Amino acid sequence: MYEQLAAYAGRPAATAATGKDPVNAPMIRHWCEAMGDTSPAHRGPDAVAPPTMLQVWTMRGLSQAPGPGGDSARSPAYDELLRLLDGAGYTSVVATDCEQEYLRPLRPGNLITFDSVIESVSPRKTTKLGTGYFVTTRMDVRADGEPAGTHRFRILKYRPPHRTKELRPRPVINRDNAGFWAGVAEHRLLIQRCTACATLRFPWLPGCNACAGQEWDTVEAGGEGTVFSHVVMHHPSFPAFDPSGEGGPYAVALIELAEGVRIVGNVVGVPYDQVRVGLPVRLEFLRTDPELELPVFRASEGG
Numbered sequence: 433m434y435e436q437l438a439a440y441a442g443r444p445a446a447t448a449a450t451g452k453d454p455v456n457a458p459m460i461r462h463w464c465e466a467m468g469d470t471s472p473a474h475r476g477p478d479a480v481a482p483p484t485m486l487q488v489w490t491m492r493g494l495s496q497a498p499g500p501g502g503d504s505a506r507s508p509a510y511d512e513l514l515r516l517l518d519g520a521g522y523t524s525v526v527a528t529d530c531e532q533e534y535l536r537p538l539r540p541g542n543l544i545t546f547d548s549v550i551e552s553v554s555p556r557k558t559t560k561l562g563t564g565y566f567v568t569t570r571m572d573v574r575a576d577g578e579p580a581g582t583h584r585f586r587i588l589k590y591r592p593p594h595r596t597k598e599l600r601p602r603p604v605i606n607r608d609n610a611g612f613w614a615g616v617a618e619h620r621l622l623i624q625r626c627t628a629c630a631t632l633r634f635p636w637l638p639g640c641n642a643c644a645g646q647e648w649d650t651v652e653a654g655g656e657g658t659v660f661s662h663v664v665m666h667h668p669s670f671p672a673f674d675p676s677g678e679g680g681p682y683a684v685a686l687i688e689l690a691e692g693v694r695i696v697g698n699v700v701g702v703p704y705d706q707v708r709v710g711l712p713v714r715l716e717f718l719r720t721d722p723e724l725e726l727p728v729f730r731a732s733e734g735g
Contacts, residue, residue, distance in 0.1 A: 443509040451544030480537040489544040542575040564590025621653040634693035655715035660688040
């Protein structure tokens with residue numbers, strides 16, 4: 433099996449593809465507002481795009497309609513590889529991590545082209561999720577024909593172990609967020625704080641999105657917050673996410689903490705249809721199974 437999979441390493445996933453839109457100021461503004469990035473470098477006539485937007489300019493959008501490069505830019509090799517894994521029983525997939533390298537700043541008006549290659553397929557690995565293979569693709573991005581950066585994206589295609597009880601997916605813990613999960617294990621919700629400008633940030637990032645400082649410490653959240661926005665999940669049915677065990681519907685909320693940062697989590701203590709914007713909540717920790725404990729938010733009495 434591994435010999436078949438390894439033969440795909442080096443094969444193209446996309447060639448000479450073109451971004452659907454040039455780098456543009458409206459998208460930069462939307463990104464900065466969503467991420468809370470207030471750096472002046474991303475505004476004005478000499479604005480540059482945040483480096484972490486590198487992959488944004490290559491995406492085909494929710495409709496999956498092809499960009500100017502058309503479907504001819506897409507190689508069948510990646511789909512063939514995934515079908516081979518599916519056929520062997522490795523039907524589940526989880527994104528594990530990505531790596532980006534930035535070679536030049538991107539500015540409004542730059543035309544984006546890119547190539548993508550299947551960089552590697554790992555030998556079979558056994559993880560807590562199940563047994564499977566790590567597949568890494570590498571995208572080489574160009575701006576107006578000049579190298580602009582690389583984007584590596586890694587997934588695990590795995591065969592989930594048989595369980596008598598459905599469990600929640602495990603969070604991916606890496607070098608950037610390990611401190612957060614260590615805090616959760618101690619029933620502490622830790623927020624990063626830049627030691628250069630004191631800006632708080634969440635989720636955890638390797639650098640400050642306000643001043644680009646690389647040094648940071650943490651502050652512990654007090655636990656008070658309000659529902660900033662929320663959605664109700666009706667499908668697919670997933671009993672592990674529903675306290676009743678019946679599979680939903682259940683509410684997923686974006687909680688604004690008293691410290692000013694926001695975190696995604698479940699609201700407990702009220703039915704899903706009573707969750708509303710502005711609902712006061714309080715942090716607590718929920719053990720979902722013997723191996724996993726998560727921060728959740730309980731609706732305050734009378735809220």
